[in-house]
Amino acid sequence: MAKTTTRRSTAADRDRDTEQRILDAAHAVFLRRGTAGARTQEIADEAGVNKALLHYYFRSKDRLAEAVFARTMRGLFPPLLALLGSDLEIEEKVRRFVAFELDALAKNPYVPAYLIAEMNQHPDRVPQLVKSLTGLEIAGVVPKVRAVLQKQIDTRMKARTLRPIAAEQFVVNLISLCIFPFAARPLLCAALQLDAKGFQKLIEDRKTALPRFFLDALRP
Amino acid sequence: MAKTTTRRSTAADRDRDTEQRILDAAHAVFLRRGTAGARTQEIADEAGVNKALLHYYFRSKDRLAEAVFARTMRGLFPPLLALLGSDLEIEEKVRRFVAFELDALAKNPYVPAYLIAEMNQHPDRVPQLVKSLTGLEIAGVVPKVRAVLQKQIDTRMKARTLRPIAAEQFVVNLISLCIFPFAARPLLCAALQLDAKGFQKLIEDRKTALPRFFLDALRP
DNA sequence: GTCTATACTCTGATAGAC
DNA sequence: GTCTATCAGAGTATAGAC
Numbered sequence: 001m002a003k004t005t006t007r008r009s010t011a012a013d014r015d016r017d018t019e020q021r022i023l024d025a026a027h028a029v030f031l032r033r034g035t036a037g038a039r040t041q042e043i044a045d046e047a048g049v050n051k052a053l054l055h056y057y058f059r060s061k062d063r064l065a066e067a068v069f070a071r072t073m074r075g076l077f078p079p080l081l082a083l084l085g086s087d088l089e090i091e092e093k094v095r096r097f098v099a100f101e102l103d104a105l106a107k108n109p110y111v112p113a114y115l116i117a118e119m120n121q122h123p124d125r126v127p128q129l130v131k132s133l134t135g136l137e138i139a140g141v142v143p144k145v146r147a148v149l150q151k152q153i154d155t156r157m158k159a160r161t162l163r164p165i166a167a168e169q170f171v172v173n174l175i176s177l178c179i180f181p182f183a184a185r186p187l188l189c190a191a192l193q194l195d196a197k198g199f200q201k202l203i204e205d206r207k208t209a210l211p212r213f214f215l216d217a218l219r220p
Numbered sequence: 221m222a223k224t225t226t227r228r229s230t231a232a233d234r235d236r237d238t239e240q241r242i243l244d245a246a247h248a249v250f251l252r253r254g255t256a257g258a259r260t261q262e263i264a265d266e267a268g269v270n271k272a273l274l275h276y277y278f279r280s281k282d283r284l285a286e287a288v289f290a291r292t293m294r295g296l297f298p299p300l301l302a303l304l305g306s307d308l309e310i311e312e313k314v315r316r317f318v319a320f321e322l323d324a325l326a327k328n329p330y331v332p333a334y335l336i337a338e339m340n341q342h343p344d345r346v347p348q349l350v351k352s353l354t355g356l357e358i359a360g361v362v363p364k365v366r367a368v369l370q371k372q373i374d375t376r377m378k379a380r381t382l383r384p385i386a387a388e389q390f391v392v393n394l395i396s397l398c399i400f401p402f403a404a405r406p407l408l409c410a411a412l413q414l415d416a417k418g419f420q421k422l423i424e425d426r427k428t429a430l431p432r433f434f435l436d437a438l439r440p
Numbered sequence: 441g442t443c444t445a446t447a448c449t450c451t452g453a454t455a456g457a458c
Numbered sequence: 459g460t461c462t463a464t465c466a467g468a469g470t471a472t473a474g475a476c
Contacts, residue, residue, distance in 0.1 A: 441476105442475105442476085443474100443475085443476075444473105444474090444475080444476100445472105445473085445474090445475100446471105446472085446473080446474105447470105447471085447472075447473090448469100448470090448471085448472095449468105449469080449470080449471095450467105450468090450469075450470095451466105451467090451468085451469095452465105452466095452467090452468100453464105453465085453466085453467100454463105454464085454465075454466100455462105455463085455464080455465095456461100456462090456463090456464105457460105457461085457462080457463100458459105458460085458461075458462100
């Protein structure tokens with residue numbers, strides 16, 4: 001895909017730029033229309049190029065979709081895994097996780113619904129992607145994070161400074177509480193009669209209410 | 221759509237049956253393919269009828285999609301609103317909500333991802349649908365439920381038998397914790413290395429872990 | 441690398457017989 | 459009400475000039 005000649009790179013740079021522009025455009029269109037609902041024409045328009053170029057750089061719509069999916073996953077999860085696997089206190093992990101996640105999603109509100117739709121339509125793509133999330137480690141980073149977390153919980157449990165909880169349930173609860181409101185935003189807005197501003201307020205409130213709620217659940 | 225003649229109904233019944241069969245087929249196909257990814261041919265096949273009949277009963281794919289969306293929403297939320305608006309104790313509401321929801325979704329695992337994708341693609345359809353969820357009440361049932369819940373919380377709060385929490389956050393947390401794991405199932409299965417059986421186990425565990433977690437968060 | 445033009449497939453929708 | 463046959467349009471993908 002990238003040029004292999006050693007030419008002084010103005011051309012190579014432009015190649016890269018174009019490929020990048022297409023990827024950015026595809027990203028935007030896939031996220032707002034969904035993969036099946038997206039049209040290659042719209043992507044080409046948004047990238048300021050011709051449809052044929054999409055096929056020059058990415059062989060098909062399907063491959064382009066795969067690239068965008070991978071890119072979106074990679075943008076969201078590695079920082080969170082790094083955080084959960086760190087040696088910070090549980091309480092601090094929860095606070096930072098919520099803060100980071102709510103901020104990131106407020107800036108990219110389409111991400112949750114897109115990822116959910118996409119992973120359910122192509123469940124086969126998920127496992128290999130998860131494995132490669134933070135590099136090429138054989139053992140995979142996810143089980144390691146889980147082990148770190150479980151050990152941390154067990155220690156605190158024995159010291160009677162934390163209620164017992166399985167590491168899986170801990171993580172599932174945490175990401176559910178952060179991500180779901182964005183995924184179901186239209187429903188929440190309709191049910192609670194919120195406009196864009198009101199939803200923003202709801203999320204703002206959650207930034208303080210959520211860590212409190214979560215940590216209260218774990219406090220003995 | 222339905223016959224208006226007063227004929228003795230064998231024919232009218234068959235009409236109804238066919239319409240119902242088409243709707244059932246559309247329901248199944250839309251849920252597993254997503255609305256944009258679904259093909260009318262596949263729906264016709266699944267209903268055992270010809271494509272032309274879809275247009276006879278429902279004018280277009282779009283209207284059929286709307287009908288399925290409404291049907292799915294109506295199947296999921298009214299019982300939950302009734303529960304939350306009832307005069308049961310908070311604790312009992314939480315327990316029953318979790319039990320009901322996890323059971324319902326275990327039987328219909330595609331529902332969350334489908335609804336999320338659909339409501340984000342057609343946010344305009346949601347408000348009118350929410351209004352008509354339990355009938356034709358002018359005031360709407362949702363604000364009423366919210367008021368009931370908030371009053372209940374306030375009373376318990378003053379009696380120091382419950383931590384303060386806004387009714388909105390209460391509800392958002394509850395549905396997030398119940399629904400999200402199903403919506404993100406492929407991701408959870410890949411990350412936690414679960415097969416179908418393992419996921420089932422995770423949900424089974426949640427039936428007891430979730431009410432405990434949630435009520436611990438509210439216990440003073 | 442980038443464009444124009446076009447081929448080909450698929451899909452939603454309709455016409456009309458029964 | 460239900461079917462067969464068919465259309466018009468849209469969509470992805472490719473060929474070939476520059």
